[in-house]
Amino acid sequence: MKAEIITIGDEILIGQVVDTNSAWIGEQLNRYGIEVFQITSVHDDALQIKEAISQAAQHADLVLITGGLGPTKDDITKKVLCDYFDCKLVLNEQVLEHVTTMLSRRNIDINQLNKDQALVPEKCDVLHNPNGTAPGMWFEQNDTIYISMPGVPFEMIGLMEQAILPRLQKNGKVKSIYHQTVLVYGVPESMLAEKIEPWENALPDFIKLAYLPNQLMIRLRLSAYGSNKEVLETEVSQQIDLLRTYLPEQIFGYNNDSLAGVTGQLLAKGKLTLGIAESCTGGNIAHMFTENPGSSVYLKGGIVAYSNEVKEALLHVQATTLEAHGAVSREVALEMAQGALDALQTDYAIATTGIAGPDGGSEEKPVGTVWIAVVSKKNQTVHCYNFAHNRERNILRSSQAAINQLRQLILKENPVLA
Amino acid sequence: MKAEIITIGDEILIGQVVDTNSAWIGEQLNRYGIEVFQITSVHDDALQIKEAISQAAQHADLVLITGGLGPTKDDITKKVLCDYFDCKLVLNEQVLEHVTTMLSRRNIDINQLNKDQALVPEKCDVLHNPNGTAPGMWFEQNDTIYISMPGVPFEMIGLMEQAILPRLQKNGKVKSIYHQTVLVYGVPESMLAEKIEPWENALPDFIKLAYLPNQLMIRLRLSAYGSNKEVLETEVSQQIDLLRTYLPEQIFGYNNDSLAGVTGQLLAKGKLTLGIAESCTGGNIAHMFTENPGSSVYLKGGIVAYSNEVKEALLHVQATTLEAHGAVSREVALEMAQGALDALQTDYAIATTGIAGPDGGSEEKPVGTVWIAVVSKKNQTVHCYNFAHNRERNILRSSQAAINQLRQLILKENPVLA
Incomplete structure (x- = not known):
């Protein structure tokens, strides 16, 4: 039809x-x-x-x-x-x-x-x-x-x-089509294409591959066409298993999964809790987690610390740190994350501080500069990103990068959850 | 062309x-x-x-x-x-x-x-x-x-x-088209059509009207066609002035305005500050404000108080209130808003507490029940809404209702900003 x-x-x-x-x-x-x-x-x-x-x-x-x-x-x-x-x-x-x-x-x-x-x-x-x-x-x-x-x-x-x-x-008199989409984060499209070329070239004729990049991820869609739906499902599932060996860290989910949803499920599975301290992402990370049903199991809360006063009052960022390094800095990101961990009493905390734009940039710290820290009771990771896009994209890309940084730390500390 | x-x-x-x-x-x-x-x-x-x-x-x-x-x-x-x-x-x-x-x-x-x-x-x-x-x-x-x-x-x-x-x-060899869109909140489409019928019927032939409802508002688009762009602009602008007399409170903006953007501009204009306490909206209200460039002028911060512990620790909601009325209640909404006003030291604060779904509903408080409080130093408003949609829509509709409640209180207290 x-x-x-x-x-x-x-x-x-x-x-x-x-x-x-x-x-x-x-x-x-x-x-x-x-x-x-x-x-x-x-x-x-x-x-x-x-x-x-x-x-x-x-x-x-x-x-x-x-x-x-x-x-x-x-x-x-x-x-x-x-x-x-x-x-x-x-x-x-x-x-x-x-x-x-x-x-x-x-x-x-x-x-x-x-x-x-x-x-x-x-x-x-x-x-x-x-x-x-x-x-x-x-x-x-x-x-x-x-x-x-x-x-x-x-x-x-x-x-x-x-x-x-x-x-x-x-x-309906209908032919069978079976789709599965593999979700990839953290590798650019052409590098991805090169990385998986041998796998792609060996795909059987009845399976078609499409690359669907967007701001949040690259989706790889496998579409199988034929008369027997079970055969199609089995073959696609085997091909995906093979693909995983090429991209062990980059594949984070399937079909309609989101990075926040998948990461939230890791937390729920490990009975772990999360707190969020957001400056430049302005509540968007909390929103990306709370869009998912059941997020109250692991998300205790978040603090949108837009002004320096709130960073000091609620996250206990030191005034001296703000003065010495500026709000957009490694040091402030780490103090914000640690502050959220303490104030919200959680196992993990994320913090973002950056310049979303369009104003506020400087030569040293242009629009799109974002520091992201993730801390647990034992470890911390902190990275600087340069997104250099418009406000909306900078917020979105920063949020997604922060969630992935959290996902990586959770998996490193709890490999059993993978 | x-x-x-x-x-x-x-x-x-x-x-x-x-x-x-x-x-x-x-x-x-x-x-x-x-x-x-x-x-x-x-x-x-x-x-x-x-x-x-x-x-x-x-x-x-x-x-x-x-x-x-x-x-x-x-x-x-x-x-x-x-x-x-x-x-x-x-x-x-x-x-x-x-x-x-x-x-x-x-x-x-x-x-x-x-x-x-x-x-x-x-x-x-x-x-x-x-x-x-x-x-x-x-x-x-x-x-x-x-x-x-x-x-x-x-x-x-x-x-x-x-x-x-x-x-x-x-x-280009092009004919002139001139569009203006009027943004309306707080009146259903058929009631709106009835309310403005005399105005609509009296529109000149070269102006076309379209109703564009979405989850956040109803947009009324006026499109004028002709050869002289200035004539079109003048006539459309006069028609909009006339329309405002039919909808003095419901028209909140034009074209690509958002309710959060317009409300933020009111705050900025009045040198007023805002704090946000969110439970069921999970950071989305903060996100809707911080999407707009310049929001740091009026938004000091927000607290996503997803767990009762965080409601108590950061917003100073009383344990006895939570016990007596439940987290989704008029009393908790008001205490959250007051708590945000105090903790974030702002002129206004919004609070939301509700059941976004799909789980957590009861007969007394079904999915979609949301209490929204807005407080200033002098006044408070608190309303219960029943959205009864899916999670995504409940979050979005609650956020927009909260922002409109804030807008109304700001305009009531500061009519000079209108």
């Missing part, structure tokens, strides 16, 4: 919102072995939407459409679908009841715009949208399935998970 | 990466008055890439292509371009020198894969990529411009800003 995704909305084409819906849908369909052939984003323009739908139907037997179903006047998808399938809008009582219930639960009086959301093209099956007032719509014509969904991501996700994917699974 | 964007990469279609490049490019072109007609994402497949390029060239006189230029074997865009423009790859000495310099600066030995990045189609103008080893490529044929760029976002951005946009600006 081949699919195409059409996302509708001027806001996408002028770059006001990033189209995250397509990525989410692509990932889900892929798991079901449905290949997404193309993603197309078009304006809230009747002619262009119709054109995109008919072009998609030429390649695909499943056309997924998001956007343009809101209560407001700029949203025209429903009218276009009526036109495309040559039918009219009719009132759906169940949708009307759902809209009424949803709004009254939020103490909002129903108005004409809300009521109009219960008008649906008469040729569609209505799909219940538990998270919003615009329903999903399922059409079938000449062996092609067309589905229209709201563009609000969590409404679209609810519809896909609860109504569309289960129904597609029943219909 | 009309443009189309083509993003290349299997990783986009299987949803492994979100295509943020298109949004960024769309936003930039829009500023230059270049309309993006369509965005298309295709596989690393020679036939499909060629097909997408020729289709795009039918609608557009500018075709922007990203992706598929990496040093590794899955990247085939360069070969496809040679085929499309009927030419061969030739070695470019300047690119080779740049690749060599870049790698040696990072202490990486050059290998054959790196050297091959200096091979470029002979019919293109090479565009210098300061941030990476793959150059940009500019082709012209039958009055259409085709530009190929790497898919790594910051490399693409560097090329666009330093080479492509300046050159397009010289070539």
Whole structure:
């Protein structure tokens, strides 16, 4: 089964919102072995939407459409679908009841715009949208399935998970695709490519390798194609075992793992606790750990010590150290980490101090200079990094480098956790 | 001038990466008055890439292509371009020198894969990529411009800003489009639509309105089309003044403002300081403030008090309060905020305590229950929210609600800052 995704909305084409819906849908369909052939984003323009739908139907037997179903006047998808399938809008009582219930639960009086959301093209099956007032719509014509969904991501996700994917699974005649992604940190892309070249060259024909670098890591995606899913899984798993021998320290996880999540799991497994002292990363390291469910098991707390006063008052950094070396220094990073270990009473502590930018840099310490310290009761590591990017990237790269430095110290002290 | 964007990469279609490049490019072109007609994402497949390029060239006189230029074997865009423009790859000495310099600066030995990045189609103008080893490529044929760029976002951005946009600006015969976006918090979309209906209905024909809701706010985008940019600017600005009278408290900013950024500016303007005590938001509020340059002026620090021990030790929450009311309670939120005000010696403090999920909920306090307190030296506000979403959304929504609660108290106490 081949699919195409059409996302509708001027806001996408002028770059006001990033189209995250397509990525989410692509990932889900892929798991079901449905290949997404193309993603197309078009304006809230009747002619262009119709054109995109008919072009998609030429390649695909499943056309997924998001956007343009809101209560407001700029949203025209429903009218276009009526036109495309040559039918009219009719009132759906169940949708009307759902809209009424949803709004009254939020103490909002129903108005004409809300009521109009219960008008649906008469040729569609209505799909219940538990998270919003615009329903999903399922059409079938000449062996092609067309589905229209709201563009609000969590409404679209609810519809896909609860109504569309289960129904597609029943219909499906699908070939097997099996993906696994290996996550690598701490080696640049071309060096990585060279390092694993013999392994890559020896991959069997039915396994495809892709390098997916981003700011936080390099992801290596192995995709296996064939008829027998179990065979694909076994072969991919063996290839990954082999790959590990090339990158024993750099591979930190798989698929949707994050470095913070994996490192948190090491702490939880070893019944170890963590405290964080952040200056330039401003709370982002704590956020990267606490995004993960269960982080309260190992994370006792963090101190965002943005001003020197707070560094002194809460982390007991010495005023003389700040004066002698400046806030961005090896010495202050170490005192901050030690201060967090003491104040938060933990087994490990991370500290960051640097210049995130855009201001505050000097010739000696340019924007992007970051000192990162990690301490335990027995050991300490401290490194200086030069990221030299914009503020957002400097914060992100510093956070990730700090978490990796922690991961390395945990594994050195507790090899049994690896 | 009309443009189309083509993003290349299997990783986009299987949803492994979100295509943020298109949004960024769309936003930039829009500023230059270049309309993006369509965005298309295709596989690393020679036939499909060629097909997408020729289709795009039918609608557009500018075709922007990203992706598929990496040093590794899955990247085939360069070969496809040679085929499309009927030419061969030739070695470019300047690119080779740049690749060599870049790698040696990072202490990486050059290998054959790196050297091959200096091979470029002979019919293109090479565009210098300061941030990476793959150059940009500019082709012209039958009055259409085709530009190929790497898919790594910051490399693409560097090329666009330093080479492509300046050159397009010289070539451009463009019509005027003028956008302004008004940012609204604290009113649901359909209620908003009803509230501003008279204003919306009275908008002149050449101004288009779009509602762009996301998890953090509703954005109202006004787009004016015409020949005289100054007329458009004046009219849009007058319409926005009128809109403000309908939403005096809910409009908090414009365009790329964030609620944290705007609130931080209020603090800076009033020479006021902020401290943050976070439990369920786990550092995210501090992160949302410190993302903004200049936040060190008003943010003295934050305490992520994930464990009760840290709540007691650093924020001086009473053990008896924790016992009597539980950590997720009005009383603990208030003591945390007061504790932060005292420990960090600030004019304002925010505190959050709640159940982010997925675990930890109960019948009385389900997942998504969050108490948020904001205190100043004279006043305090405390509210309970029920977000009832997944962990990520609960953290984000709680953070934004807390920042808005702070904004309201600042404006109440300091109306002169509005």
